[in-house]
Amino acid sequence: MLITFKSQSFSDVTMYQEHAQRILDVLNKNHTRGVITAAEAAHAVQLLEQEITLSKLHPEVDAGHANHSHPHHLPEEDESTEMADKNHIGFAQRAFPLLEMLRAARDGGDSIVWGV
Template identity: 60%
Template structure:
């Protein structure tokens, strides 16, 4: 299932729910429907930037998380799945940019509506 994050401050960001789940869990938000208000944007940005930094310090845990959310194709090995992985920092980047823009322009981010 796709989640479409929308804000007046930037273009729409689409993410698969299984990839957005980690971000939304960190922000204590529901994946089905929610809002990050302009007032919450600074805190959300700080939380996500901290998690991105941590994921870069401990890439082995980032790999393990991504392997479980990566759909293996028939005959694909775990080693190949590791090579194909996209880290948390790369997955979070579009939403981080949206948060920066929302904070700067005093706009909210919504999804599920």
């Protein structure tokens, strides 16, 4: 399932629900539908930046949250760990578009909505 985040300050951001879930959990928001108001955006940026920093400090935990780079890719038995690490898309990379949207919403005084 896909979630599309919308704001007047930024282009739409669409993510797989499983990837957006961690971000929304950090922000204490429902994944089905919700809003981050302009007043909440500054705090949301801080929370998400903290989670990104933690994911970079503890990459083994980050890998446990999202250990696949493509939903239909199953690694071959002989595929090297180096190749798997190269294909891993971490939390910081997945969160970046929404973080940029949050920054734009904060600076522009706009809200972000999804599922409506």
